Amino acid sequence: MKGKFILIILLASFGFTSCYYDKADLLYPGANAPCTTVTSVSYAQDVVPLLQQYCYSCHSGGSPSGGIAMGTYATDKTIALNGKLYGSINYSSGFSPMPQGSPKFSSCQLATVKLWIDNNTPNN
């Protein structure tokens, strides 16, 4: 009798955890899937909102974290061109993973930033 009870609890908790992961997949469908939707990018409309939400809070103002200044076209372009922007958000070896304290960018968010860099960081 006791054994059956434990078995039911075990099955039930497995059921709950699998539901939890299913929901996470539904909530964040693009997080691990390859991104196929980014074909054009605007600095002002696509890149800035991302960096504003995830980076500027620590990396702008008088004493930006790690001495990495962001928040203007000139500063964002500088870290884009020296490789630090993509290195950090892509978790490349040799870079501190960013955004610090938040999950890694989704593949579409990464692709957005990468396309802007590949396009030569236009101020568009």
Ligand code: HEC
């Ligand atoms: C909660 C604060 C915080 C946020 C948010 C944050 N950073 Fe950082 N960042 C830091 C700190 C602190 C350092 C210096 C220590 C280190 O390198 O880990 C740093 C360092 C860096 C560096 C230098 C890393 C290296 O290896 O040279 C880059 C580039 C960088 N951040 C980019 C970003 C970008 C891009 C974002 C947004 C996607 C971001 N950070 C979000 C706090 C933050």
